[in-house]
Amino acid sequence: MKVNDIMDINKIRKDFYVLNNNDLAYLDNAASTLKPKQVIDAVTYYYEKLGVNIHRGVYRLSYEATDLYEKARQKVAELLNCQFEEAVFTRGASNALNLIALSYGMNHIEEGDEIITSELEHHSSMLPWQNVARAKKAKLVYVPLNEENKITVENFKKVLSNKTKVVALNYISNAMGYMTPVEEIIKLAHEKNAIVILDAAQAVPHIPVNVKALDCDFLAFSGHKMCGPTGIGVLYGKYNLLKEMEPIEFGGDMIDYVGLNEVTYKDPPYKFETGTPIIASAIGLGRAIDYIKAIGFKDIMKHERMLRDELIDKMSQIKGITIHNPNTDTGIISFNINGVHPHDAASVFDEENVAIRAGHHCAQPLMHCLNEIATIRASVYFYNTREDINRLVKAINKAKAFFENFM
Ligand SMILES: Cc1ncc(COP(=O)(O)O)c(C=O)c1O
Numbered sequence: 001m002k003v004n005d006i007m008d009i010n011k012i013r014k015d016f017y018v019l020n021n022n023d024l025a026y027l028d029n030a031a032s033t034l035k036p037k038q039v040i041d042a043v044t045y046y047y048e049k050l051g052v053n054i055h056r057g058v059y060r061l062s063y064e065a066t067d068l069y070e071k072a073r074q075k076v077a078e079l080l081n082c083q084f085e086e087a088v089f090t091r092g093a094s095n096a097l098n099l100i101a102l103s104y105g106m107n108h109i110e111e112g113d114e115i116i117t118s119e120l121e122h123h124s125s126m127l128p129w130q131n132v133a134r135a136k137k138a139k140l141v142y143v144p145l146n147e148e149n150k151i152t153v154e155n156f157k158k159v160l161s162n163k164t165k166v167v168a169l170n171y172i173s174n175a176m177g178y179m180t181p182v183e184e185i186i187k188l189a190h191e192k193n194a195i196v197i198l199d200a201a202q203a204v205p206h207i208p209v210n211v212k213a214l215d216c217d218f219l220a221f222s223g224h225k226m227c228g229p230t231g232i233g234v235l236y237g238k239y240n241l242l243k244e245m246e247p248i249e250f251g252g253d254m255i256d257y258v259g260l261n262e263v264t265y266k267d268p269p270y271k272f273e274t275g276t277p278i279i280a281s282a283i284g285l286g287r288a289i290d291y292i293k294a295i296g297f298k299d300i301m302k303h304e305r306m307l308r309d310e311l312i313d314k315m316s317q318i319k320g321i322t323i324h325n326p327n328t329d330t331g332i333i334s335f336n337i338n339g340v341h342p343h344d345a346a347s348v349f350d351e352e353n354v355a356i357r358a359g360h361h362c363a364q365p366l367m368h369c370l371n372e373i374a375t376i377r378a379s380v381y382f383y384n385t386r387e388d389i390n391r392l393v394k395a396i397n398k399a400k401a402f403f404e405n406f407m
Contacts, residue, residue, distance in 0.1 A: 072286025096220035096235035101128030177332030232281035
């Protein structure tokens with residue numbers, strides 16, 4: 001049976017043990033994606049065949065492990081279209097976004113400066129700058145969201161000023177799936193000499209991201225949201241910015257020279273990768289990038305949008321559902337079953353083996369804008385099928401029917 005019109009999903013799904021071993025409609029991909037066996041094999045290869053430290057070992061196994069780790073960085077650089085030296089491995093997007101705020105932010109922001117962010121941010125994009133603003137007596141300025149809760153260029157212009165020093169925004173919202181008009185925002189911010197940080201945790205796994213074309217100053221993403229292992233992420237930074245930034249962690253592997261009262265650091269990216277790096281996960285991320293590229297972003301986007309349209313179409317026919325983002329740009333759909341707490345609904349979905357996310361999605365300020373304490377979020381990836389969508393719709397109907405008895 002042809003499962004869809006775009007990709008050979010049946011073949012792709014065979015790569016995912018979790019899908020093979022569970023009768024599961026997995027629709028929580030914005031939280032984390034599943035990992036294909038190719039990625040697991042790459043991680044296992046490191047542990048089974050190498051298992052040693054990198055950079056410092058003068059023996060064959062260490063050379064090979066170093067080579068695999070640095071090749072993974074090269075894959076990141078090619079994926080983002082940046083220089084090799086501009087790709088810093090971190091523990092994840094949160095870790096990368098904190099690094100920028102603690103290093104660049106704490107050393108460049110002064111009293112009275114303004115930092116632009118939005119209520120549409122994941123807490124990891126917003127809180128590091130709340131912290132900087134508090135410490136430096138700077139002002140956090142929020143782009144007013146429009147009536148659909150989107151960031152628009154028009155509204156961005158309203159808050160951009162000569163005092164703006166930093167713009168920290170999501171590229172794609174994890175709670176609403178909207179794409180921020182980052183190209184124009186970056187141009188406008190640069191006219192004011194402000195730097196732009198993109199939280200691309202929901203973008204890099206789903207769309208082609210070209211940092212040189214965008215001209216963003218920093219960008220962050222996580223490996224585990226794009227078929228890679230947990231515990232690995234990337235901070236992209238323009239080389240001249242990374243070069244002048246101070247490390248935020250100090251210790252092994254990041255130094256050139258250490259005296260009793262002085263130290264010189266390695267050049268980027270190494271001065272930010274203190275201690276034994278996340279070797280196995282970086283290697284796994286490199287393999288995940290190969291895997292995703294082989295499928296191709298064009299087909300990934302087409303497939304996700306096809307599933308999104310189908311889900312929104314089917315959900316729109318059910319009475320008593322509020323879809324918060326019917327014009328979502330991606331495969332992230334946020335909704336509520338009126339009168340039913342999202343966690344209660346999620347429990348019913350779980351009985352049907354449908355995995356979604358219920359909660360505030362680490363975007364509590366947005367929940368105020370939506371007038372909800374929490375939402376249900378379904379998020380698709382390339383291995384999802386129309387069958388998954390049908391199962392969610394069935395689960396929604398079941399939850400509605402069940403809770404209607406109590407209303
Ligand atoms: C938009 C966005 N930014 C940042 C993060 C934080 O990513 P991590 O938890 O991998 O550090 C997430 C995770 O959900 C996200 O969706």
